[in-house]
Amino acid sequence: xxxxxxxxxxxxxxxxDRWIIVKFYSHLYxxxxxxxxDMEAHVMLTRCGGLDVRQVMNLWGLEDCVPIDxxxxxxxxxxxxxxxxPLAVRVLTENSGCIMFVEPTISKSTAQxxxxxEAIRLTLESxxxxxxxxxxxxxxxxxxxxxxHRLTKSARKAWSKSKLSRQRFLKRYEAEMLMTQMFxxxxxxxxxxxxxxxxxxxxxxxxxxxxxxxxxxxxFVL
Numbered sequence: 154x155x156x157x158x159x160x161x162x163x164x165x166x167x168x169x170d171r172w173i174i175v176k177f178y179s180h181l182y183x184x185x186x187x188x189x190x191d192m193e194a195h196v197m198l199t200r201c202g203g204l205d206v207r208q209v210m211n212l213w214g215l216e217d218c219v220p221i222d223x224x225x226x227x228x229x230x231x232x233x234x235x236x237x238x239p240l241a242v243r244v245l246t247e248n249s250g251c252i253m254f255v256e257p258t259i260s261k262s263t264a265q266x267x268x269x270x271e272a273i274r275l276t277l278e279s280x281x282x283x284x285x286x287x288x289x290x291x292x293x294x295x296x297x298x299x300x301x302h303r304l305t306k307s308a309r310k311a312w313s314k315s316k317l318s319r320q321r322f323l324k325r326y327e328a329e330m331l332m333t334q335m336f337x338x339x340x341x342x343x344x345x346x347x348x349x350x351x352x353x354x355x356x357x358x359x360x361x362x363x364x365x366x367x368x369x370x371x372x373f374v375l
Contacts, residue, residue, distance in 0.1 A: 171198050173242065174251035175209055177218070181255055185226045190253070202239035209254060216263055218254040220245055228255070299333055 176190035183190075196208050209218050220237065222229040222245070229245060231237065237245070237252075245252045259267075304326055 172196070173198055173204065173246065175204075176251050176253050177209075177213055177215075178221075178253060178255050181221070181226070184221055184253055184255070198242065199236075202242060204237040204242050204252065206235050206237060215256050216259050218256055221253040221255060223248050223253065300329055304329060 172195050175194055175196050177192040178184050179191050192213055194212055198204055206218060219228045307322065
């Protein structure tokens with residue numbers, strides 16, 4: 154006697170809905186400790202109510218995936234490597250309403266590829282964070298040590314005044330901005346030259362030795 158009519162009678166929504174929730178965990182201890190899954194998705198069942206495991210593998214780029222028995226927290230045995238029968242789907246989803254998967258030991262090449270992608274992701278995050286921090290620091294420095302913040306406020310006030318005042322302000326603004334840019338370029342050039350000479354070993358900072366030389370000879374030269 155076939156068990157399919159009995160299963161359809163007891164849980165018709167499982168088969169007529171044709172969709173099921175699958176959850177992926179990177180390690181088995183996450184399931185035992187009831188932690189959040191690493192990935193979650195809805196996968197369509199087959200016409201008979203089974204689940205093609207290859208859909209899950211293709212969905213997340215896995216080499217292999219093993220369903221977990223929700224009662225024992227151990228890998229569930231399978232007669233077919235690529236398919237879960239309707240009965241297996243019902244048993245695995247009876248308590249949690251989803252099927253939990255883990256990936257067994259992966260090959261060395263796959264591990265290297267994933268580690269490389271993870272390193273790229275972390276590098277991009279670090280660069281983005283550094284860029285945001287640098288932008289905020291430069292903005293604070295410009296507000297603190299340059300007239301840009303004051304000029305911005307003055308620009309908003311002057312824009313509401315007469316045309317003559319606007320022209321005078323714009324001329325003053327252009328002159329001060331030119332001076333600021335020249336100062337910034339000069340500072341940048343000095344900094345670059347100093348870094349080049351320091352890197353090549355032509356310039357030694359050594360403040361303690363220079364102070365000692367000045368105390369004895371009156372000169373800062375090493």
